[in-house]
Amino acid sequence: KNEVEQSPQNLTAQEGEFITINCSYSVGISALHWLQQHPGGGIVSLFMLSSGKKKHGRLIATINIQEKHSSLHITASHPRDSAVYICAALKTSYDKVIFGPGTSLSVIP
Amino acid sequence: EAGVTQSPTHLIKTRGQQATLRCSPISGHTSVYWYQQALGLGLQFLLWYDEGEERNRGNFPPRFSGRQFPNYSSELNVNALELEDSALYLCASSLETGVEQYFGPGTRLTVT
Numbered sequence: 248k249n250e251v252e253q254s255p256q257n258l259t260a261q262e263g264e265f266i267t268i269n270c271s272y273s274v275g276i277s278a279l280h281w282l283q284q285h286p287g288g289g290i291v292s293l294f295m296l297s298s299g300k301k302k303h304g305r306l307i308a309t310i311n312i313q314e315k316h317s318s319l320h321i322t323a324s325h326p327r328d329s330a331v332y333i334c335a336a337l338k339t340s341y342d343k344v345i346f347g348p349g350t351s352l353s354v355i356p
Numbered sequence: 357e358a359g360v361t362q363s364p365t366h367l368i369k370t371r372g373q374q375a376t377l378r379c380s381p382i383s384g385h386t387s388v389y390w391y392q393q394a395l396g397l398g399l400q401f402l403l404w405y406d407e408g409e410e411r412n413r414g415n416f417p418p419r420f421s422g423r424q425f426p427n428y429s430s431e432l433n434v435n436a437l438e439l440e441d442s443a444l445y446l447c448a449s450s451l452e453t454g455v456e457q458y459f460g461p462g463t464r465l466t467v468t
Contacts, residue, residue: 280456280457282459288393288444288446288461288462288464289459289461289462290446290459290462291459292456292457292458292459295455295456295457333398333399335399343401343404343412343414344389344391344401344457345401346391346398346399346400346401347398348398349398
């Protein structure tokens with residue numbers, strides 16, 4: 248069993264839909280990253296959170312430390328949101344980042 | 357402010373050769389991380405440098421090595437290249453350990 252799992256693996260949505268990507272982890276963490284990787288490989292860090300909720304534009308990330316679960320929400324999705332979204336757990340010992348397998352999102356106009 | 361930079365963008369080597377990849381962190385960042393993303397696989401943690409020292413490494417053979425210079429830039433060396441080393445190598449930096457990492461654009465290494 249992977250230490251960091253994501254669901255769904257692939258997601259296709261119509262423009263304007265509300266999207267949720269889930270991440271669950273089994274290790275003790277100090278924080279969790281949500282990353283966006285565009286075709287070609289470039290990675291952008293969207294959020295780093297250790298508790299509660301963060302919002303940036305149409306993106307919202309939440310984390311529940313007790314349940315070891317995080318979600319990334321995209322409101323009013325747009326084709327430019329099409330990318331792979333990766334959650335990455337920063338272990339409590341700060342010595343390692345463990346990546347989830349990624350969720351490939353395609354938003355259709 | 358400049359982000360994390362990596363060079364070269366693309367690198368083509370033949371099996372058995374050595375590859376050197378470079379990373380310049382954001383100014384003021386002291387931690388540098390290296391990751392490998394092989395085709396069809398997720399990101400894998402390779403190496404972590406902080407204040408010039410190697411703090412941890414992932415499950416990679418010793419032919420993957422690197423160093424961090426006094427200006428906090430870093431080099432990743434891959435010796436005795438194998439075909440399966442073909443991958444996107446990403447570097448990230450952070451202000452200190454345990455805070456948000458910022459990623460560079462990556463170096464795409466192709467081993468033929």
